[in-house]
Amino acid sequence: MKKVLLSFAAICIIAATTISCREKKTTGEKVEDAVEEVGDAVEDGAEEVKDAVEDATDDN
16 A cells, blocks of 8 residues: 555656646747747738639639
């Protein structure tokens, strides 16, 4: 029983230390991520417009 408790405690300690060590992004990295997200959104919007135009022209 004692080994089980010690094993469980060790697993909890290891999990707590690995989960709490998270990389922090710099302001520049946050800006880069935001720019990439905006670029992706613009591309998605352009594709949707293209699909809508194709659908409209296919119907005629």
